Every structure is written in C-alpha cells, then in structure tokens.
Amino acid sequence: MKKDRFYRRLFEIIPGLLTWTTLGGLFILAFIKPLWVAIFVITFDLYWVIRMTYLSILLVFAYQRLSKERTKDWLALCRSLPKTDGLEFKDIYHAVLFPAYKEGADVLVPSIEALENTNYPKDRMIVILSVEERAGDEAWKNAERLKRQYEKSFWQFIITRHPDGLPGEVKVKGANATWGAKALKDFLDRSKIDYEHVIISCFDADTCADKEYFGCLTYHYMTNHDRTRSSYQPIPVYNNNIWHARTVGRILELGSSFMQMIETMRQEKFVTFSSHSMSFKTLVEVGYWPVNMISDDSAIYWKCFIHFNGHYSVIPIYVTVSMDVATEKKILPTIIKQYKQKRRWAWGVENFPYVAVSFMHNKKIPLITKIRRLLNILENHYTWAVWAVIITFIAPLPLIFGGWIFRQTAIGYNLPSVSAALFNMSFFTMFICMFISIKLLPARPADVKPQKRLVMYTQWLLAPIVVAFLGSTPAIDAQTRLMLGRYMHFHVTEKKRHKPGEKYLRSQP
C-alpha cells in the first residue's frame, strides 16, 4: 500500500512536471539559446497546423456520419433485428439516471420531457433521480414534485436521496450516481429483471436526449456481441441555450463538441465523456462509478478497462444529447464559469496516476497496450496544457529576449512572417468549424433577433483570442494542483434556464 501511494504520487507529479519543464525550459532557452527556441516554435507551429488539418478531416468524417445516422429510424431497425445472443428488442429496458445537486425544476423538467419525447416505449423506461442530501429539503421536495408529475409517463420513476459523508466517499458526482444505481439494482432485483437487459444512461441534470437516442443505443447494444464489454457514447452538443449564451462560452463548448466528434473517429483512444450509457450488468460487476474521483465519466471507462483486462471499448453512437453552455449574463462571470468547468474537465489528468498504478497490478493487459494507453492519456493532457501557451506566448520570446544579434539573423527576421503564414493556414480549420457549427445549430428561438445568425458565423474570428487565454490555462492549473498534491473538489457548474424576455439565458427546447 505504501509502495502504491509512492507510485501514485510519482505519477501525479509527472504531467505537471512535464508541462512546467517544457514551458519553463522554453522560457529560459529564449534568453540563452533563442535560435533553438525559434526552430522549436516553427516546428511546433507546423506540427500544430498539420495536426489541426488532420483533426479537421476527422471532424468532417464524423459530421458526415452524424448527418447520415441521426436521420435513421433506429426503432424500426431494432424491431427488425432477430433474436441475438438470447436478446430480443422487447427485453431491453432503459434506465436513465440523473445525479442532481441543487438543480431545480427549470433544469430537470426539460431533460425529463426530452425523455418523454423520445420514441422508445416508455413502459420499458426507468428514470432515477438521485439528489444529494446536503442539497437540503427543497431539493428533495422538488424531486417528489417531479415524481408526482412524471411517474405515469415512464414505467418507473425512482427518487432517492444520497446521504452525505458515506465511508470512502468524497463529494463528487460519481458517489451520487453510484447511490442512484444501487437504488435501481434494488428495484431490478425486486422485479427480477436480468441486469444484461438493462442499459443505464448516466445523464447530467441538463442533458436532453435526442428522439432517436434510445433506439440507436438499443440497436448498437443488441448488435454488439461484446455488449457488456462496451460503453456507448453519444455526441454531446450544447444546444440547450446556445442562442442565448455568451460568445466565449459558445466557442469553447462547440470546441468540446468537435473534439468529441473527432474522438469518435479514434476509437483506440476513445474514452467516455459526460453523459454516456453502458450495460447495467457491467456497472454492477465493476462496482459502480468511482466514489472518490471527480472525473467519474472517464474514470468508469478506465475502471472497466482494467477490470476486464483491457477487453473494453467505447462504441460511438451518432445521435446527439444536448446540454447547456456554461454561461452567465455578463462576460467576465462567463469566462470564470468556463474556466472552472474546463479546469474540472482537465482534472481528468487524475486518471493518469489511477490507471498507471492499476496497470502495475494488472498482469493480464499486454505491456504494449499499457504503454500506449498511458502515453495517450499523458499526451492528451500534456498537449492541452502547452499548445496554446507555446503558440501564443512562447513564440515571440526569442525576438523579445534574443537580443540584437538574434534579430539580425535570417531566422530572427523570418520568424514572425513564417509563424504568421502558418497561423493563417489554420483559418482552414476555422472555416470547417464555422460550417459544422452552423449545421448543428438548432432553430432560432422566437425571442432571438435574425441578426444573431451573423454572430454565429463571425464568432469564430474571436477563437484565437479565446483560445490564447482559455485554451491551456485550465489544464496547467489542474496539472499544477495535482503535481503539488492540492486536490480539487467537485465544483458543480450552475445551470440556469431561460426566462422569457431575459437575455443570455436558455430557451426551453
């Protein structure tokens, strides 16, 4: 155990150390070896442009797939499926779990109504609303009101109250989700329903599922022979309040959506994110979500991956689930909110020590797989933390600190023009983002002026500025905290719903 703690601490330090060594090293080298930094900057700029081009190609592929698959009648396809591996369409139940904190009816009602509006038979749908005890009586009364209002719409509407301070738990969403899943297990045990027949979807309180979501999910579940060795990941979009959100929030959340779409094309690296689904049998077998980790969405994947000795994957399902853009009425609070949310996502770096130590104990996963997967996690978080800083702030340093002689060299003279030329090439990526964002945009609400559509096109011009300041800093913050052992607590991103006539808040979908 002592050895484990040592290795865990060591792996906690590595990402932050790597990031700070890179940034600090480049900063120092800009004084003493500006030529080296200039060569590095040009190489990195080119690498980044080509990487962005490659990712844009994947984004286009993913978008094509999404456009094609979201229009299918999945329910009809499910009904046409023969009995496979002893499983029939009529056997499949869907359990949708909402772990909630203080989210009110204004947030939860649209999410529940979105479930009501899906085309999946409601007599095989169970809704579990698990509220935190520490959220107070109001939250519980709210849950009771919702149960009274919607229990007839679904086969079951279970509400439960997650007690505070259970042994081994910290205040994270995963602990509440686990409590809700255990309540579901009790119900399924009483009803004598096979766990393999139940697909559980763990949704954020603001998640609104697409009409075809459960049909598409069922189809993929039934046709997958490794159905209990897979998680199912929809495409998260942030359409709930996109027309009313601040530009900075829209750009960052659209960027996250696009990254998820891209990840669907890189399945060997694909990890669950945010709202996702899996077999309830699998969830029970692995012992539910981690109750002491903030990034429960990705941690559950790694828990399964290790539990099943690497025989676990994430299947992308090309239907959308829509969530809220983290936004406020004013720009500065929006930036702060976005920063905190992205820092929580970047705290996913906590998976690196968890996975590394778990891999050390697991002798069945091939070494090459372990190395590749660990390097994937490390590379993702490392790149996230350094890229925007290198492109924006490190790039001009050789010219600033390199001195007169460096500025007289050809590379000192050419560095700004070469960097600018490479930067201009990234506009190609921006056009693709602009095009796809417009295609994914929901219908304009009645209270939004038509001119706002122009903003939706031009907002991408602000992307370089937004990215310069919010691209890497949350990741550096998260990695530094982990490196120093100053562990983060779960910070709930406050969700607010639109009130008619109010600007910059969401409209009801």
Added chain:
Amino acid sequence: MAGGDEMRKIDRIMRAIAFYLCVALFFILLPIILSYALGYQIDYRNLRLYKTGILYVESVPAGATIYLSGRRLPDVTPAQIEELKPGIYKVEVRRDGFYPWEKEIVIRPNMVTRADRIVLFPIKQEMRVINENGISDFFVSDNGYIYYMKRSGLFRSNMDGTSLKRLSSYSNWPSGIIGRKFSSDGRRILYYTSSTVCIIYLYPEKTFSRPEGKVKIEEVLTTSDPIINAFWYPGSNYIIVITEKEIEVVEIGTSVMNNKVTLYKFNSKPGNVYYDHSNNSLYFIDTKIGADSSQPNYLYRLDLAQKTFDSILQRLLKKEPDTAYEKR
C-alpha cells in the same frame, strides 16, 4: 454488428490514409520551411543546401527602384531581397527627382543586412524668402516662432513667416552676436556679443512704469574681458557669464543695478566650457601652476547646485545664511 464493424473498418482506413498523408506532409514541409527560415537555399540540381543572406532596403520616400550590382530588381522600396549568396554587393536606390543613393554592402550568410535609414534628397530644393528688409539676426523658439532683430524693431512670425507681428520698436541691435539662448520657460532671450550681454523680456510682468507689459530689451552686463559663453541658470533670474578671465553670475530683473559675483578666476584663457543643466555644473579646462612652475591642464567641475548657489545668493544679497534661505 456487421454493418458497424464494416463502417469502423472504413473509418480506420480513411483515418490511416489521412494520418499518413499528414505525417508525410509534415516531413516534406518541415525541412523546406526550416531551411527558408534559417536562410538556407536548396540546390535541387546538386541536392545540397547552401547558405544565403537577406537584404532589407527601406527609403524615405518609399517606392524607389533598387539596383543590385547593376541589376535592376523588380521590387521597389521597402523591399526584402532574399536568397542572396554571401558577398559584397553594390546597392543603388534611385527615384526620379531625387539624388541617388549607393553603397557597397556585405551580405553575410544566414544574416539580415539592413539598409533601412536611406533618405533620398530632392534634386530641386524648395527655397523661398520668409522675411526681408534689414534683418540683423534671428532666433527660433521651441514653441514654433521666429524672432527677427530688424532695424525697425523686434518682430515675431510663425515658422513659415506668416502672422508677422512687431513686438518692440527697439532697434539698437549690436553687431557680432555670438550666442542666443531662450530661458527654460521660453519667456526671455539671452544674447551676447564679445563685450555685452542683453536680455529680451518677451512677456515682462506688468509694472507701474509698464502697465501693458510690453516687450523689454535690457543690457545686463558690459565687460572689457571678451565674453566666451553665457548660460541661463535654472529659474531664469540669473545668468552665468564666462569671459576669458573669469566666471561670473549676474542677477537680472533688478531695475536699478544688476548684482554680480565672480565665481572663479581662470589662470589662463579657458578652452571649452560646458554647462550641464541637469546637474547645474560647469565643466572647463584651466591650468594649475605647479611647484616646478609647470602649467598642466586640468578639467574642472564647478557645482552650482543648491548648496553652492545658496552661498552665492547670500553673497549677492549680503544676508546671513538662515535668513536668506527663508526668504527664498
């Protein structure tokens, strides 16, 4: 899951193609971009790299034609000429109506040579008369006025000669003015010949005798020792006068008699004298008679700052130090 597997297989193939194309693109573009940035040129025939330099030419006015060792370049200034083999080049910058500029410039490997402070002077200079009729001297102030000493009085105009205005009818201007200096507040002009020091009060305070505050010209010092230089002491009420024999400080603005103190007597005629306004110090060379009757030159610094000047002031006012300080 057959359909899904097939799609994933297609995805993998498409992705692999895109990936390897991007990797290839990176390794093709990287040496080209880096060699360009570093100032190298690729010799595709012999497949080798050679070093080049860059010449940057900028002129005022812009748009001049550049000739490099006699060869006319398509670019006009400002221009960046790249891929030059290291060596000496004769650079000419020409523009119609201007004198040409030419220079031999060394192009060094992997370096930028800048010829960016080129000023082309027009062949036809524009010259015109600003003022006429018996001007004996003129001063130019920092705030954009020309002051004329004319037989008919003291005049002032804008820098282009317009808005001419007579300030005073005084016409007894001395000949042989050596120097002219505006006071730091720009309200007075000091001018001197080899024997006299005069002040022009451009904005004199109103007095009973001069209720309208008209321009006043006053002779403050006449000396038999030839005057070498004169300076304003900060505050504009004192003048430091350097003659061939001594350094004197003269108080001005006293209507009856100007106070005068000799600060230093030279052993020999001083050469250069410099007044450092920021520190109120005078620098000068003087001889010092040694024990062996040799006369080596020394560079002196005379501090006229607060303490030194307090004592001078006391001597001028012939008051006790504390009282004098309080009055100031």
